[in-house]
Amino acid sequence: MSDAYAVNVDGVSKSFGAFKALNGINLRVRQGEIYGLLGPNGAGKTTLIRLLCGLLEAHAGTVTVLGHRMPNVAVLRQIGYMTQQAALYPSISVEENVRFFAAINGADEGVQEALELVQLCDRRSSVVSTLSGGMRQRCSLACALVHKPELLLLDEPTVGVDPQLRVQFWESFRRMAANGTTLIVSSHVMDEADRCQRLGLIQYGRLLAEGSPADIRAQGGSQNLEEAFLALAGRRES
């Protein structure tokens, strides 16, 4: 039953010209789960996330999000998407950015809450172009979650964020998951992977392995997640 899952990706392939970005991917994410997409640069993580929010259409297979076959405009209201680069309007303030993304998702409230979550209340009226990279990243996160989506897609959300704030980010991710929000977080940083409940390892557009961090360690035969990942990747290649 696909409806039991927040996200159900079934046999999905996607090519750009001759380049196969995704090749027969299957994965399921339960509601309220934090799912980590792990893999090197160019592995297909961003392509998969774009398929999940309907920016791309699969050539083969089906993508089902919150019970709707994608792409589907109706379900986009329930999705929050944080892009890899902090995609913001540089010439308006933090609060104006957050308010804008709330409005286009049909939400009027939640701006204050979102700003508190990313600790930007004191910089709310700063123009985005004057912010540091980490602050922009926080503002970008606020824009992605201001409308309280059921599914939050975060494409490398902690790049450029300092370690202290990274811990706070993960705390709030866990809180949101506890409240029933499903999170899919892509990363190529292994120490973040441990914080996810389940992981999918992607390389060359294929899902190499899936499971909890403990499962991955067992499969890769190493206590170190990074070594386990490299072992799994090497096994597939040979």
Added chain:
Amino acid sequence: MSGHRVAAITRRLLQGFRRDHRTVALLFVAPIVILALLGYLIRGSSSAPAVGIANEDSGPLGATVAEQLMKSDQISTIEISASDGEAKLKDHSLAAYIVFPPDFSQNAAAGNIAPDVHLEGSQPGEDAPVIQALQKAMAAAASQATGRTVNVEPHVTYLYGGSNYDTLDYFGAAFVGLIVFFLVFVITIVSFLNERSQGTLERLMASPLRRGEIVLGYMVGFTVLALIQAVEVLVFALAVLRIQNHGNVLLIFGMEALMVIAAVNLGIFLSMFARSEFQAVQFIPLVIVPQFLLSGILFPVSSEPQALQYVSNVLPLTYAVNGMRDIMVKGADLTWSSLQLDLAVVAAFAILLIVAGTATLRRRLA
């Protein structure tokens, strides 16, 4: 100062151009195209202003002057009857017509030479050759007839404009609309390109926003901005520069609003074909300059070489310019069929661009 370091900068610059074929093409092709077009426009000009001659003179002098006029290479003449003149001015088939009244010879004998010159008047460049040709022809005819020089005082009337109507009045009417069109186009193409390069367009596409909503939002935003700009431009043109306006200000606004809508959507549409602001700016010489030369702003379309007239007649800006002049110079209102055509063409162009802009919005993401 190190030659090595300077060379590094120069080399890096040229390396960039090596991969940007479009910029290289622009650098070397655009100047030739623009100059060639300008040369063809000016040197290849086909027609001298068309002048109708109605000779009603009961005496011989009218015929003599008419004969001299027909020899003139400043104007091209046809014979008409005086009653047709006004209609032919209005439908653009004549730039002027000259009437020699029945008592022309009689008055001339009394030393009072007064042909009636009726000028269309909206294109100041066409008036001077008509008057010059007439004065030369009459001087020649008079010296033939009388053997002495005669002072000629033609009696001139204007269909539009008037003797204090000058080049600024002619250009001003067109520019009031064009300034707004060009600026809005440039602002839109750059801000839409930013939307794409800073990644926000991707976010918009992943939100419940519909493509039409994005286009409409942009359109309303820039239209409001551009109409405020239009007020400013118009007030400055009318109150400070004192450009003549015989038309309804609301009609000018209506035309400008249509041009703004077209400009916004042209910007959205063309932003798909540019990868950087640098390339976006390149659309100015490619798209804007040829339109500027051919839309009748500087040179009346009727004086262009025939081949270029075909091009001009399919450029929407030609109709916009013509419409603005009809309104401001000629005081056209909505009952004029020429203005109806102009408005319809500009509106159709705007609608076409809305469709094109909306349709390209999805593709630009992939």
